[in-house]
Amino acid sequence: MSTLYSWSRLAVRTAAAAVGVESTPTKLIFVVTKRCHSRCVYCDIWKVKDTPGGLDHELSLDEVRSVAQANPFLQWIDFTGGEPTDRPDFVHVVQAFAAACPDLLLVHFPTNGIATKRITETVRELRATLKARLVVTVSIDGPPALNDRLRGIRNDFAHAINTFAAVRRELGPEHIFVGMTLHGHKGSTGSTSSELVEQTFAAVNEALVAKNEAPIGWDALHLNIPHFSSHYYGNAASADADGFGGPAHRAEIAAALRLAASKPKPGVSGMRAVERIYRAEALRYLATGRTSIACSALLSTSYLSEKGEVYPCTIWDKPLGNVRTTGYALMPIITAARRDGVRRAVAEGKCPNCWTPCEAYPAIGASPVRSLLALAHG
Numbered sequence: 001m002s003t004l005y006s007w008s009r010l011a012v013r014t015a016a017a018a019v020g021v022e023s024t025p026t027k028l029i030f031v032v033t034k035r036c037h038s039r040c041v042y043c044d045i046w047k048v049k050d051t052p053g054g055l056d057h058e059l060s061l062d063e064v065r066s067v068a069q070a071n072p073f074l075q076w077i078d079f080t081g082g083e084p085t086d087r088p089d090f091v092h093v094v095q096a097f098a099a100a101c102p103d104l105l106l107v108h109f110p111t112n113g114i115a116t117k118r119i120t121e122t123v124r125e126l127r128a129t130l131k132a133r134l135v136v137t138v139s140i141d142g143p144p145a146l147n148d149r150l151r152g153i154r155n156d157f158a159h160a161i162n163t164f165a166a167v168r169r170e171l172g173p174e175h176i177f178v179g180m181t182l183h184g185h186k187g188s189t190g191s192t193s194s195e196l197v198e199q200t201f202a203a204v205n206e207a208l209v210a211k212n213e214a215p216i217g218w219d220a221l222h223l224n225i226p227h228f229s230s231h232y233y234g235n236a237a238s239a240d241a242d243g244f245g246g247p248a249h250r251a252e253i254a255a256a257l258r259l260a261a262s263k264p265k266p267g268v269s270g271m272r273a274v275e276r277i278y279r280a281e282a283l284r285y286l287a288t289g290r291t292s293i294a295c296s297a298l299l300s301t302s303y304l305s306e307k308g309e310v311y312p313c314t315i316w317d318k319p320l321g322n323v324r325t326t327g328y329a330l331m332p333i334i335t336a337a338r339r340d341g342v343r344r345a346v347a348e349g350k351c352p353n354c355w356t357p358c359e360a361y362p363a364i365g366a367s368p369v370r371s372l373l374a375l376a377h378g
């Protein structure tokens, strides 16, 4: 298939979702493994490998190939973890979908950046074999001392910088981002979230320049608001009633988002507009707990766990069925969930409600009118 055809197909399918047509999802969030050698204070995924049986029954490579072949309609896949590259056959996992999904356009994976050599080799191999656009996000959650404390690894910041630089050399600057979650900052430093964002941006660039690498611009720093979930992050128990540490911390996170929005970014692009919409809605979400853009979970997106379980998303702990019982096809499970009113519950805001980037970006595409309104006010 030509890339133009595939993009046209994505546009048509997104437009169909925008008017509520319940077809096959365009995007899948696939947890390839829960292995992870970080020790983040705000996410319990890394503990899974130390839990008896925690890593048992992950989908084998043969099963992953069956998933890919049973769902050839996918056009955008977030391969997440754990640390995706901690799965030894990760390259083959991605290649299985590339081979089975003729209109696959976007492949994204986040990385903790610890194992620079292995991550870089993974990217090199994928770049050489994938036709789809490959995008990587390296997680950095603060300036060195804070980042290393939050992520629980000595010299984590230095490893992440090395990985960022090496992967950027492989992919080019438009395919790699620093992902900073405004998560564990509350009460942990004498600085506000805005100050920490400034400090992180400066520290990343200081470290890159010290290695004779080009600095990043503000467009390469993506800020995420924190989220909690029991079935994915395993951190629901650590969420306070407010979810954000109270109104003062909510205001701090909002100020940090506004700060990043105010920074100069070169050029104009569709992606820049999507980020503005994301930010505008994140501010609304922080203020009211709601967004004006409807979530597209079970409409144009779905989530598959490392053990084959389908959920609406990373947040809502509502198991819908296992692909091991459906010949690895998603649609029997998604169709049943729609029939049982789960999709309606999402549309009516009767799910936990969130504004996670995994779901926000496709939701923006599937809500053009509300997105344009958010852009106008953002």
Ligand code: SF4
Pocket: 036, 037, 038, 039, 040, 043, 044, 045, 046, 081, 082, 083, 112
């Ligand atoms: S946030 Fe990411 S890197 Fe940290 S423990 Fe969880 S999965 Fe691992």
Ligand code: SF4
Pocket: 295, 296, 297, 312, 313, 314, 315, 316, 346, 351, 352, 353, 354, 355, 356, 359
């Ligand atoms: S809004 Fe609801 S269904 Fe959508 S991602 Fe958040 S919790 Fe999941």
